[in-house]
Every structure is written in structure tokens, then in C-alpha cells.
Amino acid sequence: MSGGLRQRFMLVIGALAAVVIFGITAIAMIGAQSIVDAFLRDTLAQTARADAQTFSAELDSAASSARVLAAALSERDVSPVSALWRTISTLLNDPANLISRVGVIRPFRDGYQVVLFRRPDMPGGVAPVARIITDELTELTQMLFDARETALTSVPRWIGPVPPYRPVNPERVLIAAQGFTDHLGQPVGVVWIEIPLSMASGLLVLLSEGARDLAYIASGDGGEVIGRYLAHGGTQGDAAWEGALTAARSSSATASTVLFDSDLFGAPARPVFAAAAPLGQAAGWQLARVIPAQLAFGSLTQTTLGALIVAVFGVIAVIAVTRALAESALASPLAELTQAAQEIGSGDMRYQIDHQGRSDEIGRLARALEDMKRNLAQSTEMLQMWSRTLENRVTERTLALDAAQKLAQNTANELRAVYDTSLAVSTEYDLTTILNKLTEQIPTLLNSHYCGVWLLDGDRRQMKLVATTPEHHHIIGRLMPADRGLAGTALQSRQPAVVDSYPTWDQRYWSDPDPDLQRMIAVPLLVANEGIGAVVASRSPDLPGFSESDARLLTLMAALIAPIIRNAQLIAQLDEAVKRAESASAVKTRFLASVTHELRTPLNLVINNMDFMRVGMFGDVTEEQREKLNQTIRSAEHLLYLINDLLDVSKIESGEMNLFMQPTELYPLIEDALDAAVAQLGSRTKVALQLDLPESLPSIDADARRLRQILINLLSNAIKFTREGEVRLRVSVSAESVVFAVTDTGIGIAPEDQERVFEMFQRTSQARTMGIEGTGLGLAISRYLAQAHGGLLTLESQPGVGSTFTLTLPITQKTRAE
Numbered sequence: 001m002s003g004g005l006r007q008r009f010m011l012v013i014g015a016l017a018a019v020v021i022f023g024i025t026a027i028a029m030i031g032a033q034s035i036v037d038a039f040l041r042d043t044l045a046q047t048a049r050a051d052a053q054t055f056s057a058e059l060d061s062a063a064s065s066a067r068v069l070a071a072a073l074s075e076r077d078v079s080p081v082s083a084l085w086r087t088i089s090t091l092l093n094d095p096a097n098l099i100s101r102v103g104v105i106r107p108f109r110d111g112y113q114v115v116l117f118r119r120p121d122m123p124g125g126v127a128p129v130a131r132i133i134t135d136e137l138t139e140l141t142q143m144l145f146d147a148r149e150t151a152l153t154s155v156p157r158w159i160g161p162v163p164p165y166r167p168v169n170p171e172r173v174l175i176a177a178q179g180f181t182d183h184l185g186q187p188v189g190v191v192w193i194e195i196p197l198s199m200a201s202g203l204l205v206l207l208s209e210g211a212r213d214l215a216y217i218a219s220g221d222g223g224e225v226i227g228r229y230l231a232h233g234g235t236q237g238d239a240a241w242e243g244a245l246t247a248a249r250s251s252s253a254t255a256s257t258v259l260f261d262s263d264l265f266g267a268p269a270r271p272v273f274a275a276a277a278p279l280g281q282a283a284g285w286q287l288a289r290v291i292p293a294q295l296a297f298g299s300l301t302q303t304t305l306g307a308l309i310v311a312v313f314g315v316i317a318v319i320a321v322t323r324a325l326a327e328s329a330l331a332s333p334l335a336e337l338t339q340a341a342q343e344i345g346s347g348d349m350r351y352q353i354d355h356q357g358r359s360d361e362i363g364r365l366a367r368a369l370e371d372m373k374r375n376l377a378q379s380t381e382m383l384q385m386w387s388r389t390l391e392n393r394v395t396e397r398t399l400a401l402d403a404a405q406k407l408a409q410n411t412a413n414e415l416r417a418v419y420d421t422s423l424a425v426s427t428e429y430d431l432t433t434i435l436n437k438l439t440e441q442i443p444t445l446l447n448s449h450y451c452g453v454w455l456l457d458g459d460r461r462q463m464k465l466v467a468t469t470p471e472h473h474h475i476i477g478r479l480m481p482a483d484r485g486l487a488g489t490a491l492q493s494r495q496p497a498v499v500d501s502y503p504t505w506d507q508r509y510w511s512d513p514d515p516d517l518q519r520m521i522a523v524p525l526l527v528a529n530e531g532i533g534a535v536v537a538s539r540s541p542d543l544p545g546f547s548e549s550d551a552r553l554l555t556l557m558a559a560l561i562a563p564i565i566r567n568a569q570l571i572a573q574l575d576e577a578v579k580r581a582e583s584a585s586a587v588k589t590r591f592l593a594s595v596t597h598e599l600r601t602p603l604n605l606v607i608n609n610m611d612f613m614r615v616g617m618f619g620d621v622t623e624e625q626r627e628k629l630n631q632t633i634r635s636a637e638h639l640l641y642l643i644n645d646l647l648d649v650s651k652i653e654s655g656e657m658n659l660f661m662q663p664t665e666l667y668p669l670i671e672d673a674l675d676a677a678v679a680q681l682g683s684r685t686k687v688a689l690q691l692d693l694p695e696s697l698p699s700i701d702a703d704a705r706r707l708r709q710i711l712i713n714l715l716s717n718a719i720k721f722t723r724e725g726e727v728r729l730r731v732s733v734s735a736e737s738v739v740f741a742v743t744d745t746g747i748g749i750a751p752e753d754q755e756r757v758f759e760m761f762q763r764t765s766q767a768r769t770m771g772i773e774g775t776g777l778g779l780a781i782s783r784y785l786a787q788a789h790g791g792l793l794t795l796e797s798q799p800g801v802g803s804t805f806t807l808t809l810p811i812t813q814k815t816r817a818e
Contacts, residue, residue, distance in 0.1 A: 013322040021314050041257035044289060045275040051207045052277035052287040058203050059279065062098045062195055063156045063176040065091055069102065070178040070191040077183060080104040080115045081129055084191075089127040092119040098199045100173070102127075103165060105145050106189030111135040112145070118168060132166070140165050148179035148187040158285060161197055171196045265292055333362045337369060344373050431568040435467035438535070438561055443469060445557065446550055448537040450517060454480075454487040455525075455533035455565070463487060463533060485509035487534035490522035494531070496551040497522045502538070521546040523554045525562040532566055607636045648781050649760060659703040659788055666697040666738070669704060670731065673711035677727070680716055686724035693731050700738060701812045706785045710793075713778040714742040714805050721767070722746035725802070733811075737791070740807040748799040757795070758783045782807075 072083055088102050102117040114132040121128075137145060140162060147157040160174040173194040182188040243262060263269040271293035279285040333355050343351040353373070355366040435453050442451040450472060454463040457479075465478045483492050485508060490497040499505045502520040519539040525532050535558050539546070612618060614629040621629065651657040670693070677689055711729075718727040725745030732739045749757060753764040763776040779793075786793040790810050797803035 013319060021318075041273065041275075044257050044273050044291065045277075048275035048287065048289040049277040051289055052279055054207060055203055055287050056279045058098065059158075059174075059176070059195075062193055063158075063178070065097075065099060065102075066156050066176050066178040066191050066193045067154060069104075070180040073104070073189065073191065074180040075183050075185065080106070080113075081131070085117070085127065085129065088117040089120065089125075092117065092127045093124060095123075098195045098203075099193045100169075100196050100199070101164065101194040103144075103192045103194070104189065105137075105141055105192075108133060112137060112141070114141060114165070116166065130166075138165065144175070144177050144190050144192055147177035147192075148190045150177065150179040150187075150190075152179070152181075152187060154178075164194055169196070171198060173197065174200060259293060262290070264290060270294065333358075333366075337362070337366060340369060344369070344376065431565065431572055432467075434561075434564060434568050439467050439469050442535065442537055442554070442557065446521075446537050446539075446546070446554060447543065448539045450536075450538040452487075452536045453525075453533065454491075454536065455569075456482060456491075456531065463491070480509045486520055486522045487536050490534045491524045491531045494524055494526065494529075496555055498546050498551060500545045516540065519543065519545045521551060521554060523551070523558045525558050525565065527562050527566045532562060532569075535561075607633060610636070649777060652781070652784055657784070657788070659706060659785075661701050661703055663699045664702045664704045664707065665699050666731070669708050669711065670729070672708050673715055674729070676712045677715040677719060680719050687719060687722050688726040690726055690728040692728065694733055696733075697731065698733065698738070698811055700809060702789055702809065703785075707789070707809075710782045710785055710807060711740060711742075713782050714740075714807070717778065718742050718744035718746065718803070718805075721803075735811075737808050737810050740809075741804055742807075743802065743804040745802040748801050749795070749797040749803055750799050754795050754797060758793075 069084055069087065072087065073080060076083070084102075084104070091097060092099060092102070100119050104113075104115040106113055112134055114134065116130040116132070117127045118130075120126060143159060144165075147159075150157050156176040156178040158174065158176055161172040162175065163170070164173045173196050175192050175194055177190050177192040179187045179190050243264075257273055257275040259271055259273055261269040262272045264272065272290055273293055274288055274290045276286045276288040279287055336354055340351055340353045351373075353366050353370050355362055356370060357363065358366070438453060439451045443449060449469070451469050452465055452472070452475075453467040455466050456463055461482055462479050463482050465476055468476055480488065482488055486497055486499060486502070486505075488509075489507065499520045500518075502508060502517050505520075517538045518541045520536065521538075522534050522536045524534050535554065537546075537554065610629055610633050613621065614626055614633065648657065670691075674689070674691065681687060681689065715727065715729065722744045723746070727745075728741075728743045730741045730743065732741075747766060749764055750766070753766075756762045757764060757776075758779050759776075760780045761776045762780075783793045786807055786809070792806075792808045794806045794808075795803065796806070
């Protein structure tokens with residue numbers, strides 16, 4: 001057996017022996033301790049009850065004096081002094097008596113009479129008497145007077161510890177109160193005795209009988225200490241006594257002895273036993289006896305120490321015997337078998353193993369080691385054979401892995417090239433740039449010297465060569481039917497088309513093929529499975545033809561590029577359409593400007609001449625003629641307004657709308673707008689025109705004519721769309737702006753129409769249905785003019801309730817300074 005195993009074996013045997021011996025010793029000691037502990041607890045509890053009975057007898061003896069005195073007063077209408085003085089003097093002169101004072105309380109006239117007898121100052125003297133007549137009772141005398149019911153039970157009531165009534169000595173006392181009755185047998189008064197706490201503690205001294213390390217604690221029903229005694233003569237603080245009392249009272253509640261730590265017998269705190277017992281007829285009063293636990297277990301500790309010494313020597317003896325046996329029976333055989341195992345492990349399969357003839361565990365171990373040697377020899381031979389086989393397989397797998405790695409690397413390079421090409425053209429929108437980059441990248445991708453892109457024309461009947469490699473730019477622009485040639489074949493079949501000898505291919509379209517175009521490949525350009533063209537590439541004859549891998553790679557490239565080419569075509573078409581639309585819009589704007597300018601001059605002349613006719617400058621006119629002239633003038637002015645709106649639209653679209661900004665007073669503009677609104681109202685009486693103005697308005701930088709145009713337009717629209725109710729213009733001023741709000745109670749504007757009404761030539765569907773006249777230009781022009789002033793024109797509306805148009809114009813810094 002090796003040193004390490006032998007040591008561990010001996011440690012295990014020693015540990016087991018120690019556990020067994022110490023366990024038996026511990027069980028015996030625990031049993032003994034439990035017996036001693038139970039005996040001590042029971043003895044302490046019995047002693048506490050005996051001491052409590054002795055203490056109670058002394059207290060009951062004092063209480064019996066109260067019963068005798070109460071009996072002397074019961075059913076008699078006599079003075080307490082005359083009836084009790086002599087008896088009480090004898091009682092208080094007895095030095096063995098615990099009583100220091102006797103008291104009587106009873107009703108007297110409209111109040112109470114209290115008579116106090118105290119112990120004489122000289123032995124054999126007469127007890128001094130104090131008589132007190134009072135209307136009110138103190139807390140103590142009230143408590144004593146309430147004890148008169150004890151006259152019916154002859155069981156006194158104990159009270160305390162409390163301060164005495166009108167004390168001569170401030171020492172706290174214990175009180176036993178006994179009631180007495182009148183001649184009708186009804187409780188009428190109380191006789192009580194007082195026992196000083198020093199006398200109660202003196203009783204505890206008598207109970208100790210000279211013992212040391214002993215403590216007594218007597219307590220009242222509220223847990224107050226009424227007497228305490230420490231046998232060894234030391235003094236402890238109130239905290240130590242109260243802690244011991246609390247633990248002792250818990251033992252009384254469980255009818256057992258308790259063990260706890262206390263510094264009652266000096267610091268530091270140590271274990272103590274405590275037991276408590278009730279004190280006679282004083283309900284809730286207890287006497288606790290406390291002793292140190294060391295007194296109980298001193299002899300037991302010495303016995304335990306001796307048992308432990310015997311156990312240690314027993315463990316040493318067991319270890320010595322076990323070591324000798326292990327050395328002869330295990331150590332030598334195991335050392336020889338260990339040597340054999342080391343020789344076999346080093347590869348010496350010829351080493352002879354001893355002890356195979358033994359029938360015990362050593363023999364089985366030796367035979368197992370022999371079997372292991374044979375199996376190990378066979379396994380070594382098999383391992384060598386598998387090692388050679390594994391080396392061959394590793395070589396084969398390494399070659400296959402190198403080939404797969406090269407293929408994966410080539411594929412990754414090709415995909416990276418496709419990605420780079422797609423990334424290079426993905427941000428371009430010009431078709432020519434996209435096609436040129438494509439014809440630059442594909443030859444590098446496929447190791448080819450030619451690349452061409454064919455795209456379908458508008459009617460999809462022909463394809464046009466739109467881009468090639470630089471060496472073949474001379475053939476750009478060629479046309480051929482959409483179903484002919486290599487590109488047409490790929491487009492019609494939606495599949496790649498590969499030709500190894502293009503000059504001899506019978507389906508070629510051009511009879512004079514380029515001699516450099518030998519090995520060819522074409523793939524379709526598809527967008528949403530719809531063909532838009534094809535991509536063609538070629539290699540020289542000295543290179544291998546295009547493989548399926550090349551076809552897949554070019555197809556992937558075409559799938560990525562086709563949507564980009566289509567987007568570029570659509571963008572080019574869109575640009576062309578935008579240019580045509582802008583050209584048409586410019587023509588329209590010039591036409592509007594020209595026509596409105598040409599119409600406005602003669603229309604002004606017509607209006608002026610009709611106005612002259614109406615006022616009689618060309619002769620007298622009748623009322624009917626004047627009415628017709630008025631109608632004609634209003635229609636002409638309406639037509640002039642329409643022409644002016646069209647002229648403003650043409651100026652806005654052409655960017656020729658100019659504002660003449662200058663300091664402008666607001667009051668004249670508001671008056672002009674209101675005059676126009678009043679004229680528009682005419683004889684309509686169901687619509688009220690309201691105006692809210694602040695006390696003062698600033699002047700602002702504005703084009704006065706255009707600002708007047710905005711206000712007139714907003715008021716005119718409000719009047720047109722209000723059948724009845726009111727139209728209100730509210731003007732307010734803030735630190736930064738002037739706000740014009742036009743509110744009406746008209747038909748309102750639906751939410752879906754509220755932005756559309758600010759667009760050119762747009763009107764609400766409700767306005768068209770109701771036949772309200774208008775061109776849809778006024779609000780669009782007004783918003784433009786508001787924004788040109790640096791302001792805003794906004795709308796809030798609710799159908800059926802009305803609308804509010806709010807014009808906000810800034811006040812310039814210059815205007816505020818003025």
C-alpha cells in the first residue's frame with residue numbers, strides 16, 4: 001500500500017473510531033445531562049413553590065389582621081378610633097409584625113372619613129392617629145374604597161406596590177384591603193394595612209437561609225417588583241432584575257423552569273435557572289427563585305472531561321492496531337501490484353503479476369490486472385491498424401476540403417463581383433451611365449472580351465443594341481427582330497442561351513459576324529417576369545466555353561440589373577413628360593396673361609361708358625333703363641374681377657407677381673373691405689355683418705391693394721355661403737403680428753375639402769351642388785398673397801356650423817419702433 005493510500009486508510013479508520021467512541025460518549029453524557037437537567041428543573045420548581053407558600057403565609061398573616069379589624073367594624077355604627085385604637089396599638093407594637101400602618105375609610109356626612117394608625121415611635125407606645133375629612137377621594141383612596149365589596153367575600157384585595165396615602169415615609173408599600181358592612185349588611189367602608197417593601201425584602205432574606213449565589217424576586221399582578229434579594233450581597237441595576245423577572249414570569253405561565261442568560265450575578269451575563277410560583281390569595285402575584293446554572297452542572301462537566309480523555313486514548317489504540325493489520329494484509333500486496341501496473345502502462349506486456357492465487361480482493365485485483373494486460377495488448381495492435389487507416393482517410397478528406405474551399409472562394413469572388421456591380425449602378429438613374437458600367441463589369445466577371453446589351457423598343461417588336469464594350473462601339477444602334485439572334489432566343493425562352501461556335505450557328509441574324517465573337521452566351525433581362533431585353537457576352541476561341549456556373553452568375557447579374565435599367569427607362573420617360581408639361585404650362589401662362597390683358601382694356605371702357613349713361617351724361621334715362629344698366633355694370637364688373645383673378649394666376653405661375661411694400665394704415669383698408677361687403681349684402685336682411693376692432697391698430701409693411709384684395713375675398717366668400725346668421729370680422733394685435741379672423745355661420749366645409757379649397761380652380765362639392773357661383777381662384781390667390789407678405793392664411797370649419805378664415809401678418813421691427 002502506498003504511503004498516500006495508507007495514510008488515507010488510517011485517517012478513515014481513525015475518524016470512524018473517533019466518531020463511534022465520541023458518539024457513544026456524547027450520547028451517554030447527553031443522557032446524563034438531560035437527567036440532571038430535568039431533576040434540577042423539577043427541584044427548583046418545587047423549591048420555588050415551597051418558598052412562595054412560606055412568603056404567602058407571612059402576607060396572609062398580615063392580611064388576616066385586616067379581616068379581624070374589618071370584622072370589628074362590621075354591622076356596627078361606631079367610631080373607628082374607639083373601636084380599633086387599642087387593638088391596632090397592640091398589633092403595631094409587635095416587632096415580628098410586617099405592618100407599618102393601618103387605615104380606615106368610610107362615608108361621613110356628605111364626604112368621606114379617613115383614619116390612619118401608624119407604628120408607635122417608642123416600643124410599647126400608643127399608635128398615633130390621624131383623622132381626615134374630605135369631599136373628594138384621591139386615586140389611591142378611590143381604589144381602596146372600591147374594595148369594600150370584599151366585605152361579602154372575606155378575601156382581602158392586595159394592591160401594590162404603590163406610594164402610601166399621605167406618607168410619613170416615602171417608601172412604597174403593599175396594601176391588603178378588607179371591606180366591612182353596615183347594620184343592614186351592605187358594604188360601607190374599608191380597612192387596609194400597609195407593608196413597606198423593605199419588610200417584604202426582609203422576608204426574602206429569611207427564605208435564603210444563608211445560601212450563596214441565590215436570588216429572590218417577588219412581583220405584583222402588573223409585573224412590578226415588590227421585593228428582591230441577592231444572596232451574595234451584591235447590588236445590580238434595575239435592568240438586570242427586570243430581565244430576570246420577565247423570564248421567571250414566563251416560567252410560571254408554562255409551569256416549568258426556564259434557562260436564560262443574565263448578569264444578575266455579575267458581569268458578564270451567564271446562564272441561570274429561574275422558576276416562579278403564585279403567592280397565595282394575591283391574584284397575579286408571584287415569587288421567583290433564580291440560581292446560576294454553573295452550580296447545577298459543575299460536577300457533570302468534570303465527568304464529561306474524564307470521559308473525553310478515555311475516548312481519546314481508545315481512538316489512539318484502535319488506530320495503532322489497524323495500522324499493523326493494514327501493513328501486512330494490504331500495503332505490501334498493493335505495492336507489488338502498483339509496480340506491475342506501472343510496468344504494463346510503460347508497454348512491457350511480459351511483466352509477471354503475483355498474488356493471482358489469493359481468494360480475497362487482492363487476488364481478484366491481481367487477476368483483473370492480468371486480464372487487462374492481455375486486452376491492452378490486443379487493443380494496441382488494433383489501434384495501430386486503425387491509426388494507419390485514419391491517416392489515409394484524413395489525407396483524402398484534406399484534398400476534398402481544399403477543392404471545396406477553392407470552389408467556395410471562387411463562388412464568393414463571383415458573388416462579390418456581382419454585388420460590386422449592382423452596388424455601382426444601384427445609385428445611378430441615367431440609363432447611359434448604367435449601361436456603360438454594366439458593359440465594363442461583365443467582361444471582368446466572366447473573363448470575356450465582349451459584352452452587349454439589347455433592349456426592346458416601344459412596340460416590343462424589335463431590339464436595339466444600346467451598349468457594348470469600347471472596342472465594338474461601331475455596332476451600337478443595330479436593330480433586329482425581337483425573336484431573332486442569340487439575344488432574341490434568350491428573350492423568347494426566358495432561359496440562358498449558350499453557343500460554342502457563333503460563326504457556324506445557323507440561327508444567327510447577322511451574316512457578317514465579328515470574327516472575335518466565337519463562344520457566346522445570352523441571358524434575358526426580366527422585370528416582373530416581363531422581358532425588356534438581353535445581355536450578351538463572348539470569349540475568344542482559345543478559352544473554354546461558358547459553363548452552367550457562368551450562366552447562373554450572368555443570370556443573377558441580369559436579375560439584379562434589370563429592375564435598375566427599367567427604373568432608368570421610366571425616369572427618362574418621366575423627365576421627358578415633365579419637360580413637355582412644363583412647356584405646355586408656360587404656353588398656358590403666357591396665353592392667360594395675353595388674353596386677360598387684351599380683355600381688360602376694352603371691358604374697362606365698356607364699364608365706364610355704361611356708368612356715364614346711367615348717370616345721364618348721354619341723355620335722360622328711365623328707371624327701367626337705369627335698372628338694366630346697373631345689372632349690366634354689375635355683370636361687367638364681375639367679369640372684370642374674373643379677368644383680374646386670371647391675370648393674378650398667370651403672374652403667380654410665371655413668378656411675376658410683385659408686391660409694393662410700404663407702411664400701411666389698417667383702418668382705411670378695413671373700411672373699404674366692409675363697404676364692399678355691405679354692397680354685396682344689398683337688401684339681404686337675414687345676414688348681419690359684425691366688426692370687432694381693438695382701440696388702436698399699428699401700421700404695417702404691406703401692399704395695401706393686395707391686402708384689401710385678401711379681406712374683400714374672405715368677406716365675399718363668407719357672405720356667399722351664409723344664407724342667414726352673421727358674418728364677423730375680428731381684428732386683434734399681438735406683440736409680433738396682426739390677426740384678421742373672418743367667421744361665418746354658413747354651410748361650413750367638409751374636412752376632406754379644407755385643403756383642396758386653397759388649390760387653383762378647386763371648389764367644394766357642396767358649393768357646386770348648391771349652384772353658388774365662383775371660379776375656385778380667390779382662396780388660392782389669397783393664400784399666395786398672405787405667404788408673400790410673410791404671413792399665414794388658415795381655415796377652421798365644421799359642416800353645418802360655419803367657417804373661420806384667419807389671416808396672420810407679421811409686424812416688422814421698423815413698424816413696432818414707430
